Amino acid sequence: MLEVESLTTCYGAVRALDGVSLTVPDHSVTAVLGANGAGKTTLLRTITGLVRPVSGAVRYDGKELTGLPVEDIVRHGVAHVPEGRGVIQELTVEENLRLGALWRSDKRDRARALEEVYGLFPALGERRRRSAFTLSGGERQMLAIGRALMARPRMLLLDEPSLGLAPLVTAQILSLLAGLVRRQRLTVLIVEQNAASALSIAERAVILSLGRVAVADAAARVAADPNLHHHYLGF
Amino acid sequence: MGRFTDLTLNGITYGMIYAAVALGLVLIWRATRIINFAQGGMAMLTTYVAVTLIGNHIGYWIAFVIALVAGLVFGAAVERVIIRPVEGKPPVNAVIVTLGLLILVEAVAGAIWGGGDRSFPAYFSETGLRAGGRQIAFSPFDIFVLSAVVLMLLALAVLFQHTHTGLRMRAAAFAPEVARLLGVRVGRILTLGWALAALAGSLAGLLVAPKVLLYPNNMDTVLVFAFTAAIIGGLDSPLGALVGGLVTGLALSYVGGYLGSSLETVGALVILLVVLMARPEGLFTRSRPRRV
Numbered sequence: 001m002l003e004v005e006s007l008t009t010c011y012g013a014v015r016a017l018d019g020v021s022l023t024v025p026d027h028s029v030t031a032v033l034g035a036n037g038a039g040k041t042t043l044l045r046t047i048t049g050l051v052r053p054v055s056g057a058v059r060y061d062g063k064e065l066t067g068l069p070v071e072d073i074v075r076h077g078v079a080h081v082p083e084g085r086g087v088i089q090e091l092t093v094e095e096n097l098r099l100g101a102l103w104r105s106d107k108r109d110r111a112r113a114l115e116e117v118y119g120l121f122p123a124l125g126e127r128r129r130r131s132a133f134t135l136s137g138g139e140r141q142m143l144a145i146g147r148a149l150m151a152r153p154r155m156l157l158l159d160e161p162s163l164g165l166a167p168l169v170t171a172q173i174l175s176l177l178a179g180l181v182r183r184q185r186l187t188v189l190i191v192e193q194n195a196a197s198a199l200s201i202a203e204r205a206v207i208l209s210l211g212r213v214a215v216a217d218a219a220a221r222v223a224a225d226p227n228l229h230h231h232y233l234g235f
Numbered sequence: 236m237g238r239f240t241d242l243t244l245n246g247i248t249y250g251m252i253y254a255a256v257a258l259g260l261v262l263i264w265r266a267t268r269i270i271n272f273a274q275g276g277m278a279m280l281t282t283y284v285a286v287t288l289i290g291n292h293i294g295y296w297i298a299f300v301i302a303l304v305a306g307l308v309f310g311a312a313v314e315r316v317i318i319r320p321v322e323g324k325p326p327v328n329a330v331i332v333t334l335g336l337l338i339l340v341e342a343v344a345g346a347i348w349g350g351g352d353r354s355f356p357a358y359f360s361e362t363g364l365r366a367g368g369r370q371i372a373f374s375p376f377d378i379f380v381l382s383a384v385v386l387m388l389l390a391l392a393v394l395f396q397h398t399h400t401g402l403r404m405r406a407a408a409f410a411p412e413v414a415r416l417l418g419v420r421v422g423r424i425l426t427l428g429w430a431l432a433a434l435a436g437s438l439a440g441l442l443v444a445p446k447v448l449l450y451p452n453n454m455d456t457v458l459v460f461a462f463t464a465a466i467i468g469g470l471d472s473p474l475g476a477l478v479g480g481l482v483t484g485l486a487l488s489y490v491g492g493y494l495g496s497s498l499e500t501v502g503a504l505v506i507l508l509v510v511l512m513a514r515p516e517g518l519f520t521r522s523r524p525r526r527v
Contacts, residue, residue, distance in 0.1 A: 048416060050412060050415075050416075069415075070412075070415040070416060071415045071416075071418050071419060071420050071421065072418075073416070074416065074417060074418040075418060079416075080416045082412070082413065082416060086410060086412075086413035086416070088405075088406055088409050088410045088413060088414075090405065090409045091402075091405060091406065091409070095402055095405075098402065099402060099403075099406050099414070099417050099419070100417050102399055102402065102403060102417070102418065102419065103417070103418030103419070147417070151417070151418065
């Protein structure tokens with residue numbers, strides 16, 4: 001379980017996160033929603049240490065993550081697919097994927113993980129030797145997710161996976177994630193501006209507004225409340 | 236015709252040496268976005284280590300290898316202790332630090348070994364070979380220079396393209412933040428990058444010392460030429476370092492041969508100026524914008 005306790009992160013004088021507290025229950029999908037600038041990306045970046053909080057703490061399965069070097073986060077079972085996907089386009093598809101598991105010492109399991117990812121994303125398998133630069137947006141998202149899965153994480157953090165993707169592709173990827181949560185007992189924290197799609201696969205929803213938690217409730221209730229949509233989610 | 240051949244061969248040999256130093260500059264630039272102004276000075280220091288060992292009756296090849304290893308260690312130490320604090324800070328900090336390191340290194344060398352010229356032995360004959368009935372400006376030692384640099388380039392290419400460490404290094408160079416999220420210990424990778432760059436520099440220092448003699452400032456002009464080579468090739472490209480080195484070596488050889496050796500440095504600066512005006516990103520830099 002991920003616990004975020006009174007997290008405050010500042011960029012200079014701007015409080016991007018202002019005392020944010022939330023919990024992400026295991027083996028489920030939690031959606032973090034909110035308008036542009038609400039602090040969603042900052043939340044993920046603070047959890048994984050790319051940005052240091054001014055105060056507050058992040059704990060995963062009881063282990064304190066705040067203050068750890070970024071490269072240790074994945075070793076604690078937390079994989080972050082950053083905003084913009086972070087596909088390294090100078091490398092090939094397979095090199096990107098292999099990179100995701102390099103920190104693990106079990107060579108045979110690394111090879112197994114690679115075959116599992118190709119099984120999950122056949123399109124990547126077909127393009128394994130191609131430069132990642134040549135992939136379409138949807139394929140890059142698959143590559144970024146596949147690469148994160150190579151680490152055999154227990155929790156996956158996704159920052160706006162639907163960005164720049166066609167609705168059909170978004171739906172495919174999200175349903176794939178929902179399937180992974182069920183089959184592999186994965187925990188997913190998904191940040192989205194596209195609230196409707198994220199809510200369709202989430203159990204819990206947290207809405208951030210101006211760096212604070214405005215709503216934390218079951219996703220179904222959030223999806224059904226038109227007032228919330230209007231005030232926080234822009235539809 | 237004979238003169239042209241001689242100048243060309245001369246240019247290729249020196250060009251390979253510039254390529255080796257330029258490769259070090261490229262490795263460091265790719266890893267830490269810093270221009271290492273002390274690259275030549277560090278190489279000079281390890282060459283002095285070699286000459287001291289040889290003077291104490293250590294065999295040439297053992298001294299050669301020890302100097303290369305000293306380069307590796309020195310490069311790693313410099314990154315860890317001196318450069319780490321200025322990584323990610325404004326670029327001028329790194330400029331000041333590496334220039335300061337260059338001054339320090341030259342002063343230390345002068346203090347320990349004195350400022351006078353020393354000769355450095357070349358294991359192979361430096362007498363030009365005979366070809367087509369005349370002696371050409373290409374000696375067994377020059378063959379060694381070419382072979383050594385090519386061997387090093389091939390070894391690095393294999394390291395980068397076919398090993399886990401190489402994959403980590405490329406990832407850390409192209410996308411350090413993403414690499415960290417994937418568990419790559421980017422800090423250690425940077426140290427390794429500096430170590431390998433210093434190794435390339437040390438090799439160049441050992442190869443050029445027989446030609447230009449050994450004294451604390453002997454790598455200064457080599458650095459200027461290597462920097463030119465790196466800019467021509469594109470600071471992000473190891474292949475560019477090789478091509479840039481050869482282009483620079485040849486161009487300066489022709490300038491020195493046909494216009495006078497005193498114009499060589501001027502020639503290099505003119506080339507630098509032209510490249511920076513016409514194609515500042517160099518020959519091999521991908522000019523396409525980065526999408527993710």
